Amino acid sequence: MTKDQIFEFFRRLAEGNPAPETELEYGNPYQLLVAVTLSAQATDVGVNKATRALFAQVETPQQMLDLGEDGLKDHIKTIGLFNSKAKNVIAMARLLVDEHDGEVPQTREQLVTLPGVGRKTANVVLNCAFGQETFAVDTHIFRVGNRTGLAKGKTPEAVEAKLEKRVPGPFRLHAHHWLILHGRYVCKARTPECWHCEVADLCSFRKKVLEPPKARAAKSGAKSTRESGT
Numbered sequence: 001m002t003k004d005q006i007f008e009f010f011r012r013l014a015e016g017n018p019a020p021e022t023e024l025e026y027g028n029p030y031q032l033l034v035a036v037t038l039s040a041q042a043t044d045v046g047v048n049k050a051t052r053a054l055f056a057q058v059e060t061p062q063q064m065l066d067l068g069e070d071g072l073k074d075h076i077k078t079i080g081l082f083n084s085k086a087k088n089v090i091a092m093a094r095l096l097v098d099e100h101d102g103e104v105p106q107t108r109e110q111l112v113t114l115p116g117v118g119r120k121t122a123n124v125v126l127n128c129a130f131g132q133e134t135f136a137v138d139t140h141i142f143r144v145g146n147r148t149g150l151a152k153g154k155t156p157e158a159v160e161a162k163l164e165k166r167v168p169g170p171f172r173l174h175a176h177h178w179l180i181l182h183g184r185y186v187c188k189a190r191t192p193e194c195w196h197c198e199v200a201d202l203c204s205f206r207k208k209v210l211e212p213p214k215a216r217a218a219k220s221g222a223k224s225t226r227e228s229g230t
Contacts, residue, residue, distance in 0.1 A: 001149050003168075005202045009150065010171035012198045013178040020177035022128050024048065029104040029129035030096070031055050033114075034064070034089055036121045042079050050076045061093035061102050088116030106130050120156065123176070133172040135163040140183025141176060147187060149204030150179075 001009065023044040026032040031051070039047045054075040058064050064072065069090045076082045092114045096102055104125065105111050111122035123136035135141070137156040141163075145151035151162035167175045186197050194200045194208040 001166075001202065001204065003166075006150065006166055007168050007171075009148075009199050009202050010168065010175060010178065013182060014171060014174070016198060017178065017181065020174050020181060022124065022177065025051065025055070027055060028059060029125065030060060031058075032129050033092070033104050033111075033117070033121070033125050034058075036124045037089060037092070037116045038076060038079055038085055040085070040116075040121075041081060046079055050079050061096040064089065064093040065097065085116065091115035092117065104129065106132075108134075119160075123160075127173070127176060131173065135160045135167070135176045136180075137163070137176075138180060139189075140187075141179045143189060144179050144183040144187050147192070147203070147205045148199070 022032075024032065024035040024039060025048045026035050034054075035047055035051055038051065054072070058067055069086050072086045072089060073082060076086060079085065095114055096104065100110075105114075106126070108119070108122045108126060111117050111125060112119060120136045120138060123134035126132040127134045127136065137145070137160045142153075142156055142159055145153065145159040145163065151159045151166060153159035153162055163175065171178075182199075186193050191213065192205065192209055193212075194203075194205075195210050195212055197203070200208060200210075
């Protein structure tokens with residue numbers, strides 16, 4: 001994509017959703033940190049179902065420690081890898097209490113030292129909780145970046161670096177939300193829904209799906225009928 005195309009790409013996404021937000025439910029930076037940590041290899045919907053009761057009881061790292069690992073497991077047992085995630089969340093709470101006065105750090109360097117927190121999780125927290133211009137490259141952003149030609153890269157880190165260079169100033173704060181939502185609901189993994197994509201003409205993907213599967217199947221059936229002479 002050219003610079004003008006990239007600007008138009010984000011302008012259209014912004015026009016359709018001026019103030020996008022994460023779909024994870026949380027009440028403060030600590031709850032967001034926990035929710036993002038739990039969301040690895042899980043859906044936001046599934047995490048939200050598990051954390052509603054949890055977050056009604058736990059708002060701080062100390063309260064998480066008071067709940068304990070077994071208590072936490074009872075809340076998150078419907079989430080994949082809940083045993084290892086519970087261990088990380090409790091260890092994270094201990095470190096936050098012991099070394100950060102119970103507060104969530106506001107730098108990536110500090111966040112990634114916490115158990116269970118990688119670069120993507122840190123970027124989400126920095127962006128959503130503290131308003132920093134970061135790009136949390138998950139599977140959706142990785143796919144959209146490569147498929148559209150917006151930010152091609154063989155690794156999430158490479159895609160993130162491209163986004164850092166290419167996303168125009170006015171759109172940097174919300175860019176990763178627009179890309180996640182676009183990948184989740186339009187530019188889907190198996191069948192991209194190009195027929196209702198507002199940026200399809202800017203996208204370099206060669207195998208665009210310009211009609212819904214049912215419409216294509218109906219046309220294919222009608223063509224077969226005509227060719228058979230019935």
